[in-house]
Amino acid sequence: MQNENYKIILNLIMNITTRIKLSFMMFLEFFIWGAWFVTLGTFLNINLNATGLESANVFSTQSFGAIIAPFIIGLIADRYFNAEKILGVLHLLGAFLMYQMYSASNVSVFYPYVLAYMIAYMPTLALVNSVSFRQMDNPEKEFSSIRVWGTIGWIIAGLVISYLFHWDSGDSLKGGALKNTFLMAGIASLVLGLYSFILPKTPPIAREAGEKSSISEILGLDALKLLNKKDFLIFFISAILICIPLAFYYQNANPFLSDIGLPNPTGKMAIGQISEALFLLLLPVFFSRFGFKKTILFGMLAWAIRYALFAYGNANELSFMLIIGIALHGICYDFFFVSGQIYTDARAGEKYKSSAQGLVTLATYGVGMLIGFWVAGFITEYYKEAGVSNFWQSVWIVPASIAAVIFVLFLAFFKEGKKETSPL
Structure with a gap:
């Protein structure tokens, strides 16, 4: 009886620990995005003197990332490597690219780095979901309580920019302080990249089941x-x-x-x-x-x-x-x-x-x-x-x-x- 109670308590602790890990993962995933993407248009105008069409080209990198993401998830993550490991590698790469975006002096230098970053980041939106779903018995009921921490992360990023550092208004804005958002996002990406390697193991479903998916x-x-x-x-x-x-x-x-x-x-x-x-x-x-x-x-x-x-x-x-x-x-x-x-x-x-x-x-x-x-x-x-x-x-x-x-x-x-x- 004592052994049964011990097992129940141990499983409960493990479940709570897993939920905390997944919640922090979601928090960082969307904190990173909210830390720079919301203010990107203003940064391009104020810091890089971008034209409307140049800004459009930069924002379009999100679409290119969304188009390429299924190849990365479907052809690599679903077949060969654990999702949490790919998540870690992509965010470590993202940290490096964020620093390059932070250091960029004009749009022509900035663009290739933001394009590469979006190609690396967009697949992670699906990867964090995959890591979460695989740890749940009932995703329909459990996922929302995990995913909400992503929304909280995005909100906190905006509040930090405006009310803690004041990068987006007054003399700070005119002085080009918005570039610091990329440094903040880069640090968060580095943390999530390293943190991903201690997330629950999530091997490819296709490899376990012996199934293959066509490109179509x-x-x-x-x-x-x-x-x-x-x-x-x-x-x-x-x-x-x-x-x-x-x-x-x-x-x-x-x-x-x-x-x-x-x-x-x-x-x-x-x-x-x-x-x-x-x-x-x-x-x-x-x-x-x-x-x-x-x-x-x-x-x-x-x-x-x-x-x-x-x-x-x-x-x-x-x-x-x-x-x-x-x-x-x-x-x-x-x-x-x-x-x-x-x-x-x-x-x-x-x-x-x-x-x-x-x-x-x-x-x-x-x-x-x-x-x-x-x-x-x-x-x-x-x-x-x-x-x-x-x-x-x-x-x-x-x-x-x-x-x-x-x-x-x-x-x-x-x-x-x-x-x-x-x-x-």
Whole structure:
């Protein structure tokens, strides 16, 4: 009896230890991303004097990383090496690349390092999930309590930049202090790189089961058959198009808030991540009450409203409009992208579930964001060269209009079947 109790206590301690390890892994993974990516647009403008199109090229490296990531995960991680070891190697490489980005003096020097970094970093988003899932008996119930530490990490990074070091405002911003974000991210990447080697062992599933995946399965190309279904085709096209407004936010939000003089802009943008976590909890309620179509329409409408608030708000008496616009991030992201992942899973069927998710990810974060960053860069540069007096208002009206048009088209052409109304 004592031995049984001892085993139960030992297993409990091991489970708690594993959860702590996974939670810290998630915290560092997204702390690293939030530590430099949020302020990247402002850094490019202030420190490197980048043009709108040069900034677009830099941001597009995220899309190239998303496109290449399935090859790294599917052809290497799933077949030959433990996931935690690849995670460690990629983050150690990332630490070196971050230091090179910190040392870069112009965009031409900076670009190859950020491209290499994104190719190394984007696969780690899938690797941390793989390491987590393999340690869980019931991922559906257990994963959210681990993943939330990633959101906390992103929030903490923004708060550190704005309220601890004040790198993103006042004399610090003008003095080029934002370059320190890369040093901070690099140190965190070094820590996670070394830490990864003490994470629970996660050998390749394919090697254990003796299974092999084709390149078409890895990239989600087997799921192209789903595009024969009109409803999925309309959703698929809408998902690519809605990435254009999303790219405007990633590329221009922080430079906009900094330029108009909103205090501690990076810290305030963390409100968006808090909102994302809260609305993720509300998503099942919307699904069960309104169904997929209305839920995703809420997300599209939120994009249009957010950018209208950005267009007509200011850093003074109308600053509340900017804060509301930031807080809408939860609806914008969760109600479209997360609900879209759930819808894709429901429509794909058992045979194409993984392929369909890979296809949608490739189309959105790969192709969609690539188009979006280019459009955002072109519009920003166009209005800057035109010398319009209401520069930022003109910029934000464009994604607001695009989101409104996508909303109308989706409302008119998407027909929801009964079985897709509540996939949760």
